[in-house]
Amino acid sequence: MMSKALWNEGVRYQAEHLPEQTGSAEFFADLTRRDQVFSFLKPPFNPKVDVKSGMLLYVEGVSVSFDGFKAINDLNLYIKEGELRCIIGPNGAGKTTMMDIITGKTRPDTGEVWLGQQLNLLNMDEAQIANAGIGRKFQKPTVFEALSVWENLELSMSGKKDTWALFRAVLSSEQKCDIMRVLELIGLETHYRMQAGRLSHGQKQWLEIGMLLMQKPRLLLVDEPVAGMTHQEMDRTSELLLSLAGNHSIMVVEHDMDFVRSIASTVTVLHQGHVLAEGKMKEIQDDPRVREVYLGQ
Structure with missing residues (x-):
């Protein structure tokens, strides 16, 4: 069963991209398909997070500055399950x-932070995380x-x-x-x-x-x-x-x-x-x- 956090992230992600699809033949064709979940209900997916090798936390290319001081500078960090x-x-x-x-x-200036392949932590608040x-x-x-x-x-x-x-x-x-x-x-x-x-x-x-x-x-x-x-x-x-x-x-x-x-x-x-x-x-x-x-x- 899809978790609430995953559902909310999927709805948010697709809502941002829905205007691009609305009115297109592909969008309406998608609504009539019975063999899969509607694309606008699917959560985002990051293929770079290699869950097959057990990766859980994916932090890549993250940088953040405070008043010109670079506290985090192109940080890459990968943590495995367990x-x-x-x-x-x-x-x-x-x-x-x-x-x-x-x-x-804290929100970084650049980079990606994921929990697994489907939870983009940069699009979530502290309570959701x-x-x-x-x-x-x-x-x-x-x-x-x-x-x-x-x-x-x-x-x-x-x-x-x-x-x-x-x-x-x-x-x-x-x-x-x-x-x-x-x-x-x-x-x-x-x-x-x-x-x-x-x-x-x-x-x-x-x-x-x-x-x-x-x-x-x-x-x-x-x-x-x-x-x-x-x-x-x-x-x-x-x-x-x-x-x-x-x-x-x-x-x-x-x-x-x-x-x-x-x-x-x-x-x-x-x-x-x-x-x-x-x-x-x-x-x-x-x-x-x-x-x-x-x-x-």
Whole structure:
């Protein structure tokens, strides 16, 4: 079944091109065909996104400037289904701006950003992108501190959020199982009644990741998840992210190199809004360009 986000994108795309077809013999012939969906209901399609090789996120030729400063400069980035990708780079490299573009907060001047072959993220707003399956966790945890851990996860479930729906909401057995599953994943099953404000810093970070998981995202963008954590919390966060890879694609932006080493399969290095290097951790560490701009050597 076609998702709502995909349907809306298809209708929007075809509505823009409908005036070009209206009045043409091809358009009216299309209306009488019974062997296929009307062309004006078909979503856009990007053949450059190679889903056969598992590609999920496609970012190509993206640039954006702020008051003459090029924050992102011809950025190309490709993330596969189930991949855990680490993004590193010095301050000002464009890491946050890159995530802002993917989530619809910032519009680039040029380039393409697709989720799969049919969702053009540049034609969607932030809410539509979130509903399409992209979740973002910021560096500072944002949880409802006056509510319990369970209530935070319950409020984060995908579905209708209007006042009437919330007033009438009763958790189904399946939804309760989803919450319990996420509680176990994030290691807070024994704290489900605790107010979120009483959790440690690391536990709040895990709860926020859990809140994103309740929305069943395809892609998770995680910004500096271990900043301010103890070594024990860092180890637990490493285990958590590794356990999520495979079921979700995960992009982790982080400065702590020990943590990156503990989870990284592929590392992308950004510098001046562009991909400077990409590869295995050892390859990145041995790259003289990376040593110069990132490690100061």
